[in-house]
Amino acid sequence: MKARLKIGTRGSALALTQANLVASHLRAAWGLHDDAAAEGPEIIVIRTTGDRITDRPLADIGGKGLFAKELEEALFDGRIDVAVHSAKDLPSLLPDGLQIAATLPRADARDAFLSPKAATIGDLPRGSVIGTSSVRRQAQLLAKRPDLKIVMFRGNVDTRLAKLKAGEVDATILAAAGLERLGRLTEVQTVLSVDEMLPAAGQGIIALEIRADDERAAVAVSAIDHAQTSLALSLERAFLARLDGSCRTPLAAHARQDHDWSFRVLALAPDGSSQFSGGYDGAVLSATHASEIGEAAADDILSRAGRRLLLLE
Helix, strand or coil: CCCCCEEECCCCHHHHHHHHHHHHHHHCCCCCCCCCCCCCCCECCCCCCHHHHHCCCCHHHHHHHHCCCCHHHHHHCCCEEEEEEEEHHCCCCCCCCCCEECCCCCCCEEEEECCCCCCCHHHHHCCCEECCCCCCHHEEEEEEECEEEEECCCHHHHHHHHHCCCCCCCCCEEEEEHHHHCCHHHHEEEEEECCCCCCCEEEEEEEEEEEEECHHHHHHHHHCCCCCHHHHHHHHHHHHHHHHCCCCCCEEEEEECCCCCEEEEEEEEECCCCCEEEEEEEECHHHHHHHHHHHHHHHHHHHHHCCCCCCCC
């Protein structure tokens, strides 16, 4: 009897929902019923540093890689075979020996505006307080509304919604995909278009990370890979990697395919005072081609914005 495939995940409600979704896709690919838990993949919960430390900005304690670090350590030492991530939480460069091997179909990539005081960002009174831990969201908000006060706002979805309800802030912005997966879209005032707020690279995507030399895991997850989503993620992450995107650098990237591909990127000063946009429209022929397009978009932004504005110096 073969050992069960071990799936590693963070322990938040959203992370567990996403891990169970992956397990359900795998069971379906293997021809197992959803109630055949003993025969399907095993879910292993691993608490990450990013989950434990919630009173400081991620940029001050090591960046968004803190949501991946312990999962990646578990991959390296064999405690798990597959790590399940929200792709937007992955650092732009993965450790040597690990790779993103598959993605599930992308959910809604957009951001959602939540507030008991206004239906839209434009309706907020002057000087309103918005809670967010994302420098990308902060910069885009301040570009539109420099009068707003942005405060650090971390924690899982339930924690942040409870803080909003308690009146700690006037509004917050969360990923629509996570709210949808948790059944909490009814609490949203407005889902923001990608023109109003360009999403984070990988937003709405569940990514599966494995050891690069693990053929068994690679074969298993290849059966549930959504090729179009993986290509979109290649475009977006190539842009980030070229600029070494971090939690300190306000960057956004979003790719979607209708007939041809539409790829949009954005870099901003943290206070929203300067912004540089770019992108690509046309065919994307392969993952390699996607990486080349993403890198070219980054080079174009860098040539216009400069390294200092992008916090690379």
